[in-house]
Amino acid sequence: MSLLTLAIDVGASSIKAILLHQNGTLASSRSQIATPHPATPDVAIAALCDLIDTMGHYDRISIGFPSVVERGVTRGAINLHPAWDGFDLGQTLRAKLAKPIRIANDADVQGYGAIAGQGVELVITLGTGFGSALFLNGALLPNLELGQHIWRDRHTYEDCLGQPALDQVGFDLWLDRLCQAIASLYKLFNFDKLYIGGGNARLLSTSDLNLAPNLLPKVAIVSNDLGLLGGLALWHDAQNFL
Known part of the structure; x- marks a missing residue:
């Protein structure tokens, strides 16, 4: 059975999500919510989890995030909120969702x-x-x-x-x-x-x-939707994304 990847693109204006089969074909339509402001970690993660709850079954998660990301820790995210600097997003989401998660800079994913x-x-x-x-x-x-x-x-x-x-x-x-x-x-x-x-x-x-x-x-x-479709590569690339 094909693993389902929940691909998420976190932006300063919106958060988008879609389900993908391993071969890159779509398993759902795209869902989108507005990014809350101020986008502190607690507020943004709550909105993100609400969106994830609407997506149904998935096996793993890929996230593109608007900052440098080092082993799941966000560095900067100046267009969201200063509190993201040094925030362990990977560990926080794994504790909440109990799913394998890999996170990378959003431009890298695109x-x-x-x-x-x-x-x-x-x-x-x-x-x-x-x-x-x-x-x-x-x-x-x-x-x-x-x-x-x-x-x-x-x-x-x-x-x-x-x-x-x-x-x-x-x-x-x-x-x-x-x-x-x-x-x-x-x-x-x-x-x-x-x-x-x-x-x-x-x-x-x-x-x-x-x-x-x-x-x-x-x-x-290129289409901004590649910021979602590129999420599969986080599971294929040899680098150690969380």
Whole structure:
């Protein structure tokens, strides 16, 4: 019998869940709730468990979470609440749910769902913040927090391309910044492929991107649903996710 994986994507604006068969086919429709605010661990975990209770039978859980995650411990999560820094989410959920659980950064999980496993592949996620993941021949290079790197005028990629920046400057200027960022990232990583995901990827098409002719074919816009579908890879990858 195929194991059922409950894949969960925790974001600053919503928490999404879906059931997946081992072969990646869907075993349920997607469920979604708003992320509570303030999203302290106690409040967010209560909402998460309420959502899980609606999903029926499952055998194991994969979670994409918006911070660096080290053996189930969250580091940062600046778009949720400061109390997440150093919080043992893995142990807390195992005690509550009594199920095997693996947790990774949400951009890493989306990347697993997007990559082809060949060469240098970079993933960026555009949403409340700016997430990133880097893969070499399908292997994750973990704990990349590119969004917190200073990019221009003492501002980070997240400062310039997160949702607050989009709200402040409008789509056209935000898009221009994004294209400049892609060109800068190409010089830095010399990637074979860049995947753009996250909730605000829905605002884009490749025809919007003003990029050099040699760079444009290396860029793909992918569905934010890969943040759920990539959860299966946490059980297949050799790294020791909790």
